[in-house]
Amino acid sequence: MRGAATAVLWRGGAEFQSVQVPLPQPGPGETLVRLTAATVCGSDRHTVSGRRSSACPSVLGHEGVGVVLSTRGGHTVQGSPLHEGDRVVFGVTSSCGRCAPCLRGLTAKCTSVQKAGHEPFEGEWPLSGTYASHILLRSGQAVAKAPAVLQDGVAATAGCAVATVMxxxxxxxxxxxxxxxxxxxxxxxxxxxxxxxxxxxxxxxxxxxxxxxxxxxxxxxxxxxxxxxxxxxxxxxxxxxxxxxxxxxxxxxxxxxxxxxxxxxxxxxxxxxxxxxxxxxxxxxxxxxxxxxVHNYEPRHLQEAVDFLGAAGRTLPWEHLLDGPIAADQLAAEFRRTDVQRLRTVVTF
Missing domain, CATH: 3.40.50.720 (NAD(P)-binding Rossmann-like Domain)
Structure with a gap:
């Protein structure tokens, strides 16, 4: 289908379904990204196993990396404008920037926060997760450029694990x-x-x-x-x-x-x-x-995560941390695995 994204829709338990979604046009401050890789975070496994609740059906996944297809005034956490072709990673939360927590510098606790990979598919942000060929980044979502030196699976971890540590x-x-x-x-x-x-x-x-x-x-x-x-x-x-x-x-x-x-x-x-x-x-x-x-993180931590991965983070034993890559249609089987050894599985589209 031309002008469509492929999304792997979580239906509950370990049931997933591949669906076609019309590509959205970015609104003011939004950016449409073609994902090149995502990772399976431990919290996604907890959602599928029932240990934590999440909207269902939805597009899960919140660690990802991709290339900007189009934007309407999107910019990085450093203030640089985004352009078509930029390779980027992005934050988990989208915040309003106006409520009391946001004004205190706690945007992750925004009173109207939305979260990548946590929103209902039938809501206003269907392409919110990284288990899809594309993701629409909201105007209140942190974005950072990912240098070419970082392989896809490594870069994707910036958006959750590494930024949280920062x-x-x-x-x-x-x-x-x-x-x-x-x-x-x-x-x-x-x-x-x-x-x-x-x-x-x-x-x-x-x-x-x-x-x-x-x-x-x-x-x-x-x-x-x-x-x-x-x-x-x-x-x-x-x-x-x-x-x-x-x-x-x-x-x-x-x-x-x-x-x-x-x-x-x-x-x-x-x-x-x-x-x-x-x-x-x-x-x-x-x-x-x-x-x-500490729960989630602030936009500055996403940039710090990218900087760390490009420097001291290169000493991490990534060959022992990342599994895969697997194709998106293998996600259901991945979540049924009982022999997971490595800390992240890389998913590609």
């Missing part, structure tokens, strides 16, 4: 000369290990139950330990910064209790309900300790 590290504060604990070394955790060391952390301790992921963290220069090993920094007062990226209750407790005087714990993995953890208020007060959270 926001987490910003929240953590200065890392130079500090001891850092990273709990959970999936995609976000491995990026955090590499970025923390690049920012001058004196030591990074990576905790994960998966031995293969611990070995990857060690290859980046971290000291890797299994949880509950007895030698992990779970006792109070041993680290300056702890980054919790697993969402597991035990990991959250460890990251809080590990804080030394003036330490900061940044929680980013808790995007699903989990049992409460215990916090000793007096211990927090007397130790000038901080617990904070």
């Amino acid at each position: 926001a987490v590290l910003e929240r953590a504060g200065e890392l130079r000369g500090r001891r850092v604990l990273v709990n959970g070394v999936g995609m976000l955790g491995l990026v955090a290990v590499a970025a923390a060391l690049d920012r001058g952390a004196s030591e990074v301790v990576a905790v994960d139950p998966n031995a293969d992921r611990r070995r990857l963290a060690e290859g980046l220069g971290a000291e890797a330990r299994p949880p509950g090993s007895g030698s992990e920094p779970g006792n109070r007062g041993t680290v300056d910064v702890s980054l919790e990226l697993s969402g597991a209750r035990a990991g959250i407790q460890t990251c809080i209790e590990a804080l030394g005087i003036g330490g900061t714990a940044v929680l980013a993995g808790s995007v699903a309900p989990v049992d409460a953890v215990e916090v000793d208020p007096e211990w927090m007060v007397r130790g000038w300790r901080t617990i904070t959270g």
Whole structure:
């Protein structure tokens, strides 16, 4: 069909259907992108498995890279105008820029936020996800140019995993000369290990139950330990910064209790309900300790993610992190897999 996009529509469970969608004309500030690759993020697997809710039917997927087909005044987070042929990555959230959270610099918490890969297919933004040949980027959505040095699968991770880590590290504060604990070394955790060391952390301790992921963290220069090993920094007062990226209750407790005087714990993995953890208020007060959270990220973090991937991020063992590529019509089979080993599967159109 001429003038049409091919979208892989999620119908619930692991059921997908390929459909044709007329190509939209971009509105003011919008940009139409022909996708060259997307990745299967862990949160997409959680949606399909029923662990988290999402609009259905919808076009899932939120990490992607592609080429601008047309735009009506679209621009990058640095303010440069977009042009046909630009290779770009893009943010997860589209915000209004006018509400109270937006004006406070928390655009990810916009009162009318829309999210790539999360919107109903029958709504006003049907081509919102990356499991399609094209995506329409909204006027309030961050866009950054992707340099040719980044292969498609690597570039796509900027739009979720890597940008989120950039926001987490910003929240953590200065890392130079500090001891850092990273709990959970999936995609976000491995990026955090590499970025923390690049920012001058004196030591990074990576905790994960998966031995293969611990070995990857060690290859980046971290000291890797299994949880509950007895030698992990779970006792109070041993680290300056702890980054919790697993969402597991035990990991959250460890990251809080590990804080030394003036330490900061940044929680980013808790995007699903989990049992409460215990916090000793007096211990927090007397130790000038901080617990904070990060969910999604701000536009500047997308550009920081691209910059990181083009520099220190090139040390990441991408050959062990990315699977595929697979064709879009293989998505249903991909979500039924029980033997997933690598952290992202690349999907191409």
